[in-house]
Amino acid sequence: MKPVENDLPLVSVYMPTKNRFTLLQKAVESVFAQTYTNIELVICNDGSTDGTQKYLTNLKPAGSIKNIHILTNEESKGACNARNKAIQNANGYFVTGLDDDDIFLPNRIASLVEHYDPKYAFICSAMIWDYGNKQRTIDKKPGIYTLSHQLSYNEATTQILVERSRILALNGFDESFVACQDYDLWTRLIIKFGAFKRIADVTYIINDTDTTQRMTANPKSVKGYDQFGAKHGHLMNWQNKQNQEFMKLRRLRKRYPLSNFVFHLLSNYRIAKIRYFLSSTFKKKPTN
Numbered sequence: 001m002k003p004v005e006n007d008l009p010l011v012s013v014y015m016p017t018k019n020r021f022t023l024l025q026k027a028v029e030s031v032f033a034q035t036y037t038n039i040e041l042v043i044c045n046d047g048s049t050d051g052t053q054k055y056l057t058n059l060k061p062a063g064s065i066k067n068i069h070i071l072t073n074e075e076s077k078g079a080c081n082a083r084n085k086a087i088q089n090a091n092g093y094f095v096t097g098l099d100d101d102d103i104f105l106p107n108r109i110a111s112l113v114e115h116y117d118p119k120y121a122f123i124c125s126a127m128i129w130d131y132g133n134k135q136r137t138i139d140k141k142p143g144i145y146t147l148s149h150q151l152s153y154n155e156a157t158t159q160i161l162v163e164r165s166r167i168l169a170l171n172g173f174d175e176s177f178v179a180c181q182d183y184d185l186w187t188r189l190i191i192k193f194g195a196f197k198r199i200a201d202v203t204y205i206i207n208d209t210d211t212t213q214r215m216t217a218n219p220k221s222v223k224g225y226d227q228f229g230a231k232h233g234h235l236m237n238w239q240n241k242q243n244q245e246f247m248k249l250r251r252l253r254k255r256y257p258l259s260n261f262v263f264h265l266l267s268n269y270r271i272a273k274i275r276y277f278l279s280s281t282f283k284k285k286p287t288n
Contacts, residue, residue: 008036008037009092009093009094009113010038010039010092010094011036011039011092011093011094011109011113011161012040012041012042012086012090012092012094012096012164013040013042013095013097013098013109014042014043014083014086014095014097015027015028015042015086015098015099016044016046016080016083016086016100017043017044017046017048017052017082017100018045018047018048018052018076019048019052020100021050021052023100023207024052024100025055027101027104028041028043030103030104030105030106031063031064031065031098031104032062032063032064032065033104034063034064034108034110035109036064036109036110036113037064038064038066039064039109040065040068040069040090040091041061041065041067041068041069042068042071042086042087042089043069043070044071044082044085045071045073046073046076046077046078046079046081047073047074056070069086069089069090071085071086073085078175079181080173080174080175080177080181081175083172083173084173084175087167087168087172088172093164094113094116094161094163095161095162096112096159096161096162097160098159099158099159102158102204102207103204103205103207104204105202105203109161111125111199111201111203112124112161112199112203115199116197117197118163119194120144120194120195120196121162121166121189121194121195121196122156122160122161122163122196122197123160123161123162123197123198123199124139124156124159124198124199125157125198125200125201125202125203125204126138126140126198126199126200126202127139127157127203127204128202128204129206130205130207130208130209131209132208132209135205137202139155139198140200140202141200142198142199142200143197143198144195144196144198145196145198147187147190147191147195147235148240150186151187151232151237151240152239152243152244152267152269153243153269154182154183154186155198156182156186156187156196156198157204158206159182162189166189166193170189172185173185174231176227177227177228178220178224179222179225179227180221180224180225180227180228181224184227184231184232187232191235225248226248228244229241229244238267239267239268240267242263242266243264243267243268246269246272250276254280256273256276256280256281258277
């Protein structure tokens with residue numbers, strides 16, 4: 001049965017955190033500011049050594065939050081272990097994640113629940129990528145996306161709203177991955193439960209400023225793509241594989257060789273490839 005209040009199903013927000021005390025406060029405040037009114041917040045402190053644990057110990061429900069559950073790994077076990085632990089201890093019919101350096105816009109949960117349809121594996125939305133000196137809206141084309149789309153690019157974005165039981169059925173995030181764990185889990189959800197839905201509403205801000213360290217341009221992120229390919233490569237066609245090559249190159253922010261660029265244009269995502277080719281060729285620091 002759905003845990004409901006005023007006909008609204010309970011949504012559990014799971015959040016791993018480690019040594020990002022200042023950013024964590026902003027992330028938590030963005031959950032408090034949600035317009036949706038039946039939310040619990042489940043935070044797993046993954047071995048922080050700053051002021052995080054003291055802050056969490058004193059944290060009380062406010063705004064839209066009914067309950068807060070604080071879990072602790074005395075020694076760091078990694079973000080995906082923390083995510084899995086939070087999801088396992090959640091009570092919501094739905095779960096959605098928030099990284100401790102990112103922000104929910106106030107409409108996020110209300111918008112996702114409103115548009116949710118159980119015939120799809122999950123739902124996600126457009127997002128803002130915040131570089132500090134500029135912002136760009138990404139993944140903004142609404143529609144129904146299939147496994148074929150997902151094997152070329154993580155169309156499901158960095159966070160989704162999904163029935164908790166569906167994640168539990170797949171044993172959660174694969175903790176053996178060094179990166180792309182979200183990409184892998186969303187893909188497994190699609191394989192198990194079918195296509196997913198993306199809406200045009202912008203509901204999430206990804207923080208890629210000097211105050212955080214994202215996996216972008218990190219060699220570990222490319223290893224994550226290699227792990228993804230090893231796990232799901234048997235499902236990929238030649239276009240999917242070309243797009244995986246492009247994604248790895250862009251993650252490393254390397255120059256896009258002309259020969260690769262021309263060949264990759266045969267497999268869709270042409271605007272992204274043209275933009276990256278121009279930026280990597282004529283600018284010192286290409287953007288994501």
